[in-house]
Amino acid sequence: MKNVLKLLITIAIFYYLFQYIDFYALITVLSKSHGGDILIALVFQMGSTYLAAYRWRAISKLLVFDEPLSFYVNSYFKGSFFNQVLPSSIGGDAVRVLDLTSHGYDKKEAFYGVFVDRVVGLVGLLVLNLFSTIFFFGTFKDSFSYLIILISLAGISGFTLLFFLNKIHFLQHYKFLNLFYRLANRLNSLYKNKTILLKHIGISVGVHLLTLMAIFAIALSIDVKLDFQIFLIAIPPVFLLMIVPLSLAGWGIREGAMVGILMLVYEDKTKILAISILYGLLLIISALPGSYFWIKGISKKTKKIG
Template sequence: MSRVSPWWRLVAGVLVLAVLVWRFGTGPFADAWRLTTWRSVLAALVLTALATLANAWRWRVVARALGAPLTLVGSVTAYYRSQFLNSALPGGVLGDADRGVRHGRAAGDLGLGLRGIVWDRVTGQAVQVVLLAVVVLVLPTPLQAYAPSSTAGVAGCALLVWGLARRRHGTSYPGRDLRALLRPGVAGRVVLASCLSSTAHVCVFAVATATVGVHLGPAALVTVALGVLVGSSLPLNVAGWGPREGVTAGLFALVGLGSATGLTVGIVFGVLASVATVPGVAVLVAEAVVRRRRSVPVPVPAGEPLEQVPHG
């Protein structure tokens, strides 16, 4: 399954994109590239930097609770690297896998590093789902019709978490990890960091709608943006593309603004989100330079015995 699953995720992402192109043509894609401006790109870079800092903080909180602390600089650079790899490689999770492997090796426990990444992603997405359920229930938008089903879904997930946290026997990692993460001091910071990150991404979505020239009221903007963020978390994409654009098109149709317009906004949002991960390239280049310098052999002067050459 570990070999087949990534290919199925890639195929699913390609199919979503193919359906979108078949349904709407290439017009929305061309419009999105034409409308994207340097001002919107700069705004996305700044807002995504804030989101990255919040995400790195959440990861540090989770890792510390599980027993594998992280430094501030290390967590931020690793998060930028993983975001770039997620946006550049199929599946949307390979960067996180790399982040977990590196952290696990540094901590001397590969499994612990990977569990930290899983909980970092799960807690962040869980907070987004809860936020979406709350705004669908509270804010006056056409999506309020889906409030009962969204509330029931969140309640079901809460019951599952409660059941896992109560498992205290055996070597149940989910139960032990959840008990560590649900401590008030830990859970409060995880929720706060996730809310800050989600707010920054909602602002990037607002930049995308303004770039396209679409006017959404505050209630509809927040609700649609959170719905897009939750849909974007599906690992069925091609370098981040696929479900995000499909979900945006569907939500815009539900709020009465047209799926074609939603697709254009989704593409602009995708462009801004991808460009905003460019600092991850700088991290990869810096790491390559450091590795190259460390691998350069110490020159040995002609005629001098090797044992006289200082080491290190």
């Protein structure tokens, strides 16, 4: 039922977009995209996934999870496959937790590892967006730039505050607030050395830079020659909006947000929509190795049972 609702929301958003965008003009733009640039974008996107898997491994090592990098890369691609390709109730993060528990690790510890990986990834996105907006201030209207700076600072401040919540002991007595209390304890135990935290955030910045380079290459593939700094400022808010799971794999939300934001500096909404659609298709293609790792894992379990 939840996936049906997401599908309806996705269809509704695209229906709204196509009230203002010529469908046949969009098809023409998509058909004329340059394969070489898209191939470069695919390399950047897969590199982003690989680097994200490396970050997850680095965080997991703090939890004393002893698995090779190949395990985390395989699991991350599997998670991407479930997120982007399969309309399943099992999300990519759940797949990663299940992979760890199948190797004998505690379910709660596995959850914390994946959750911290997500949070550190989000902070990296906010840091990148904050510094890009400040450094290239004036690229967008001041009001939009100040909004981005405010949102980024609020998110980073909220993350910083998490480290102090374990000192507010009454939080542990309330069911909902206890989650934040336990998370604060876990973060403080993992990141006693704040240099390690900064390193992990730096890796996250690299992950998002590779993703933005992929989108930039896609833009070039349809002859949209915008400065890279525009993508540094405009795309992270799109990713933030996609965190809310309202549509299937972010389809519709991504397109609507990208058109709405990039039209502040670029008038051709058809080409903006084409960038977003091509990126969505690129995500599906880049996640396909996960299907191989998933089927391979099922085959191994079948052989063990047999």
